Amino acid sequence: MADVILKVRSLSKSYDGKPAVDDISFDVYKNEIFGILGPNGAGKTTTLEMIETMRSIDKGKIVIAGLDVATQPQEVKRIIGVQPQSPAFQDKQKLFEIIEMFAAAYGERTNVQTFLDEVQLGEKANSYAEQLSGGQRQRLSIAAALVHSPKVFFLDEPTTGLDPQARRNLWDLVRMVRDRGVTVILTTHYLDEAELLCNRVAIMDDGKIIALDTPRNLIKQLLSRGFKKTQRVEQANLDDVFIDLTGKALRD
């Protein structure tokens, strides 16, 4: 298959003797959307933070685009973009200044307006960050994470707390980022999100990866084991009803 951009080998991390991530290994391919699924406390965020250089590695090795995360964190930071769980910005800071600031953090001068236009915030360039809605803040945050044209883009539970319209918009943005040649790695506990968005998913529980494949294959494997849903599958669900009634247009 395609080139491997992220290699994780026997990665472990424990807090006070309790293993949070327990000897996991996986590869992420270039230009895919890779999802890490799991219940709360499964070790998704810890795994992500170790890859992002934000947390020290107890055991194992992480290599992104040929760079060792443990020994070359500064170089790794230059090729990754990170979207935090709940993006926040300093008050009294205009949108275009925030983009300018993030670009400057990478030592780059960038064209602010194009980045804001891409996430439909071009008209708000002169507004303050505190005037934005939750969805707008998410979009601004994505724009800020892309200013240095990263190779890998991380999102930690990006759609938690967003309304259905904003969620769909964020999915579109994630796909747009992928279409620009960026590899996307995200964590989520929304299964529909993973199924719709991700090329492949890893399911974590208790610090271990218990399954890793495309969503379709995982479902196939389950069905081949003789699984049957007790309820008849509907042709639509409540989500579809909601979107049909309220429209897809973004509400800010």
Place this chain on the structure above:
Amino acid sequence: MAVDYILIAAAVIVFSIRVYNKRFKNKTKQVKAKGPSQNKPPLTGWKQKLYTVGVFTKLSTKRFFRDRLALFFGILFPLIFLFVFGSLTASNNKVSFSIAIINQSKTSYANELVKSIESNKTYKINHSINSISVAESTMDKNQLDGAIVIPSSFGQTNKNGQPTGTLQVVYTENEQSAGQTLTSLLQSNLEPFNAHFVPVVIPFKAIGHQLSQKSLTNFDYTFSGLLGFTIAGIGIFGPVNVFPELKKQGILRRLHTTPIRVWQYFMATMFSQAITGSVAVLVQFIVAVAVFNLKIDGNYFEILLFVILSIFMILGIGLAIGGWAKNERQAAPLSNIIVFPMLFLSGTFFPRYLMPEWLQKVTNYLPLTPVIDGLRMLTTEGKSLVQIGPQVGLVALWLVVVYVIAFRVFKWE
């Protein structure tokens, strides 16, 4: 009058921010118009690292001037102190006694004496008091230094046909020195009367002789102290309040996912504080000169250099506390423990020469002390940067110490 100056100062600040913002908005529109074709060559090496510092400095300075709360605490708040302490010390330069005269005599001598006392500016006479009991209760409240009682027998002639009389000066136990001074002052008030009846030749006299040089006024001490307060307010309380909040919201953590280094972030904060702090100090200077007749007897450039050096150093204390603290609960007590004793012991609100000598020796080495002393020497004592070498050296030493600590304890989250 003081209120007028506050209003004028506030108006100037508001107006300049307006103008600044307007100019700034126009600038961004121009950038927009140029469109995506405008591409600057990428930066490399040191230029790139300093570009990061430059942009962060610019944005952090802008944030300060947009933030009304920061403006209030950074600029207006010290200004209020300047007005309060300035008016207190400005009127405190002359010795005077507040007294009451209780005249029980109806003789012409008594009337003349009262007139002579009233014409002397050393006395501030409270005319509403006209009985001993009222005078006593006012003295109990420490609102009166003493009362002069002219008994009814004062000025009546004796057997030899000469007028006599004894004045009484009434004062409380803890106003002994004031009472004694009052008594001898009255003695001299009586001299012309006595000379009228008993011609005498006085062998020993004392005459005042005014020197041509000016000594430091109380206001000079107050003002340098308040400059220290301004610098400490912006430099310490700024980061101590802001950093824990940035950590709580994950803003610093987010920055940490970028390649920006702690030194770049610190440097940007230092530069931006140097700008905002200098503006705050400048406003203080303007008001001090305009309202309190401060005479600046020093080199403006040297004063500015020393102000910036001081801001860098004091900010380091704020960066160390704010950078170390995980949240407000850690930051607030630590900053209070460090800042308040330092403010009081370094001569911020009252001059250090009022302290006992051993305390002066100890407080000589506090970080804020050389800042305040140095500023006073530069502005009103007419000294140069070279002459205040010990102060500059001590500030520089603290600068090193404080930043070593700040770098070691800094946490991004």
